Amino acid sequence: MARTLYSFTAFSFVPTTGTFPDSVEYHTAEHRKALAYDASAVEIAAVDFVAPQGLVTPLTVVLTFAMAAATTGNVVLGAAIEAVSDGDSLDLDSATSFDTNNASAATAVPATAGFPKQVSITLTNNDSIAAGDKCRLRIQRDGAAGTDTAAGDLYLTDVELRDSG
Amino acid sequence: MAALIDADRAALWADFMRLCSTNKETFGAVTKADIRAAVDAADTWADSNAASFNAAIPLPARTAFTARQKAMLLMFIIRRRYEIS
Numbered sequence: 161m162a163r164t165l166y167s168f169t170a171f172s173f174v175p176t177t178g179t180f181p182d183s184v185e186y187h188t189a190e191h192r193k194a195l196a197y198d199a200s201a202v203e204i205a206a207v208d209f210v211a212p213q214g215l216v217t218p219l220t221v222v223l224t225f226a227m228a229a230a231t232t233g234n235v236v237l238g239a240a241i242e243a244v245s246d247g248d249s250l251d252l253d254s255a256t257s258f259d260t261n262n263a264s265a266a267t268a269v270p271a272t273a274g275f276p277k278q279v280s281i282t283l284t285n286n287d288s289i290a291a292g293d294k295c296r297l298r299i300q301r302d303g304a305a306g307t308d309t310a311a312g313d314l315y316l317t318d319v320e321l322r323d324s325g
Numbered sequence: 326m327a328a329l330i331d332a333d334r335a336a337l338w339a340d341f342m343r344l345c346s347t348n349k350e351t352f353g354a355v356t357k358a359d360i361r362a363a364v365d366a367a368d369t370w371a372d373s374n375a376a377s378f379n380a381a382i383p384l385p386a387r388t389a390f391t392a393r394q395k396a397m398l399l400m401f402i403i404r405r406r407y408e409i410s
Contacts, residue, residue: 184347196346199357200339228346233356273351309356313346 161325165215168207168297168319170195176298177256178204186228186274186315194315196228197301199308204300207319211243211293216325219283223299224318226276227269233310234266239281240298243289258298259287266307276317297321328372338364 170193171183181195181203197203221239238261244250250257267279289295301314329337338361345352352360379387382395390398403409 198339199342199346200335229342229350229352231351232354273349309358311345311352311355311357311360312342 162220162322163325164320165212165219165323166209166321168321169193170316170318172207172319173205173299174207176204176206176296178202178300180205181301181316182313184313184315186226192317194226194317196313196315197303199230199303199310199312199314201303202300203303204298205316206296206298209295209297209321211289211291211295213291214325215289215291215323217283217286217289218324219286219289220280220322220324221283221297221299222278222280222320222322223264223316224276224278224320226315226317227273227310227312228315229273229312230269230310231271231273232269234268234307235264235279235310235314236266236302236305236308237264237279237281237314238262238300238302239283240300241283241286241289242296242298243287243293244295245288245290245293257287258296259285261285261298261300263302266309269310329368334361334364334368337368 173195179201181197184194184196186192186194195205223237240258240261242256242258244252244257262281262283262285264279264281270277299316299319302308341364342360378399379395382390
């Protein structure tokens, strides 16, 4: 079983340490919005949430994307969790506690630019997330990875966070 | 002018992919590495053929124009010929 804990649109995300992907309207007439992840760098965006009561790990994140111009090659995405508990010794003014990035497999892009694709990443590294934690979910494209071969921007449109409950 | 250094070629490569993405110009069956190879080859060609282009410009412009002005001239011609904005 899996339950949707949260779903986020691209514009739910805010910058964190690292380069933030451009916010774009990739279908201007329909005002469809996305984060445009560069092909040649690591770009990072994060979104805040509170870990809901009753959550069951492992968590999974499902990323929906489309390619701007590529019709061949692979992309490598990643997700990381920061979970801050009541009383943690973490200075939120100056420090972070993101767990290790959970990288996707190299995922083939759709053969037509603009077609949607979903990639699922199990958050094995989850910073010991527990109900009530103040959390951030960080999404990145590892454009600098040798296995990320697809050219041009990746449009991240939606993110779903699931648990195993 | 010598060929571009690797960092400049990499920046140009990234800019090219970003602009094509913005313009929704589909790449076809090429990867990032293929595009980088094309960038490298195009720059090498430009470097190798700079003297030929210079020789094609008639006098007195050939000697009166700066290298930058000649490059601008070539850029304007290519932009108009291929409708690049």
